Amino acid sequence: MSNSHSDSFRKLRSNWYHAVLKLHGSDKLQESVKDNARQLCSQLSTLDGKPVDPLPYLLNGSINVLTNFLLGVHYKIDDENFQTVSKMTKDLLRNLMGYVQAKMTASITPKWLIRMHWFRKLKMKIFPKYKEMCELLYLKFQPYIYSYIKEHRKGLDEENFRDYMDFLLDLTRTDSTIGYHTIGFTLVSLYIGGTDTIANTMRWLLIQLALRPSLQNRLYDEISTAKSNKGSFDQKDCPLLSSVMLENRRVFPVADSLPHQVAEDVEIDGYRFKKGDFFLGSLASVMRDPKNFKNPDEFLPERFLRNGEFVHDHKTDCVNRGTLDSMMHLTNYAINKESENFVVDDSEGHKRRFAAINEWLRENGHDVGQVWREIDDVIVKTLISAQNTLQHNYRTCFAHHSEKSACFEILGFDIMLDKRLKPWVIEVNHTPSFHTDSPMDKEIKEQLLEDSFKLIHVKASDRVVALNAEKKKSQDRLSKKERHKPDMDRSEKLAKRALADAVWESKHLG
């Protein structure tokens, strides 16, 4: 399994989003959803209107659709193979909390104690579900997934990925740290995260609809009209349905408090979190907070409708690309300027001069000098983190260049200030845009270039000196002078300079 801050985890996450984008809405998946809905309805109709908890039926449906998405297989509910995967998933869900408790306990137990045989035995006794879960994972689920890995490898077509397993197998080719074990655990996590959540959300939805027959009728009309207009169903044409589903998730957010572990010491809003600490954020407390939603405890789908249109920023979607996109474009000017909310104004708009920001800070009683000192500090620290790699690359590319620095780079730092004015580095652009589409842009970027050239301190004559040095070196090489009579003075000078540079750099790394 991969750590959520490791490179492999990031690759897995982005691979997952690609798979969702590509496979979501595919004919095969649509067909699977429809068939499962049919199977569900026919099962419920056999109950003859008797009261029933629909959860087990909904769970079967969500396991079946997910299996189609992940592994490309579509089962009939009474199929023996489906019964096996369904039982395994339900057992996973049943033992999950015991397993998480044991894992959390282990993370705060000293390592030497964990290695003791008697301690492991004790752990299994205290957390019997942990033992059951381990057996389930290693003896049942992993072999089940390995059989699909084997089968998928044979039919893998790079041009045409059939399901999520194909996407994962493709990833193993480019990243040697992602192997079958990771594939197995990734799929297990999706079975855990994507089945019970859907089934319980649907169950809440059914309860809300049962309580509101008139809403049922409005939904029925909306779906029928949308379907007859286009000949097929598209959720985009059903704003009421979208808002009902979102409001259902807002009022009844299943998976309320998933544990998160702090990756490194951090201070947020004056609260300090130490590396390794666990915290549980409650989704319900946000969703039911009157500061965020008017009459938060009431089920009011209309809150997401404006003039009959569904209005939503996708922040609450866990598998939707909206979350990824909204972060990805946070500091992207080229995209932000297209927004209808983008304000162009030198002193009040979304793009301002530093002078305007300093003025704002001063007017609001902040210490401008301190803010900039802290910004400088994060920039320097970011550069220090890349120093070793840069130094190595520079020496490899310009091993014989001694006169001056041989190259330079202008970096664009995206910095976000939180409400306490603490700066956070969002990203560093190594090829920042020099495109200018406003007089203010032109003025700022031209000045930046002028300052950069002043800083690197190049004169036109430097070019001639460097060219002459190059020319002399190649002439020496051609006449083999260099080989027979090495220029000791020059080598010594180079070595001394390299040493002085290294000493200076290490002294100034903070």
Ligand code: HEM
């Ligand atoms: C209505 C159903 C669902 C609900 C209510 C739900 C809820 C959530 C929540 C609250 C999170 C954030 C957890 C956190 O970081 O604290 C999350 C993340 C996630 N969920 Fe879901 N989930 C649902 C369906 C699904 C399905 C069907 C899948 C996949 C088949 C899925 C896969 C994921 C994944 C991969 C993440 C991690 C996303 C990331 O960190 O980039 N979820 N879900």
